[in-house]
């Protein structure tokens with residue numbers, strides 16, 4: 001933690017890359033448990049959950065999807081769903097009429113054109129109804145192990161605060177950030193930056209005074225710098241150490257249970 005703003009006005013490309021990688025290293029130590037926060041068992045479930053996550057929290061989606069997937073376990077079943085029944089199940093996620101419509105079109109396309117399977121290529125995924133680059137990268141990175149940068153609202157905002165990019169365009173943000181990191185790091189980087197945005201570097205009032213990357217951040221001071229006041233802005237209980245968390249997981253605690261217990265895995 002540091003009470004000064006990182007100076008980056010004249011930052012050379014190599015210095016930018018080094019600073020970006022240091023930020024990633026510190027975020028990896030801060031959030032060793034960073035994962036996709038949506039619960040899923042396969043690519044189909046992740047795709048559907050990601051579509052549902054628009055304009056709502058992952059926690060809300062995770063409360064909704066068990067019932068949804070019990071009733072419609074695959075694209076074939078979902079493509080034959082009664083629209084009103086589907087709307088009722090997904091209603092808690094908001095915009096449920098539009099989302100039900102998207103899910104029906106999406107599953108029908110999967111059945112008609114991809115034998116009911118989720119394709120593993122970006123160019124195919126983005127042709128599916130309701131699936132943009134962000135959703136496609138989430139699915140590629142987390143269900144297929146293909147590295148991808150997920151530019152959601154948190155990732156875009158933080159990338160600009162870090163001066164990794166100046167763009168508001170998600171595709172340009174993705175390209176600007178991609179050149180700063182090894183391809184193999186893209187997926188985990190996305191999780192860590194999104195975790196940081198949800199927990200510390202909030203949109204309205206970032207908690208700069210308790211931020212572990214303050215010394216590397218040119219936007220230090222955009223939020224609360226007083227450590228006591230900043231600590232009150234945190235949106236999660238301090239997570240346990242890696243060992244403690246692994247111990248809990250070894251003890252059979254699921255991610256959902258850990259989240260419920262407040263171990264930094266909330267929305």
Ligand code: SF4
Pocket residue numbers: 161200201202206207208209211212213214217218219220221222223
């Ligand atoms: S909380 Fe403040 S110091 Fe930390 S990354 Fe966000 S803007 Fe930078």
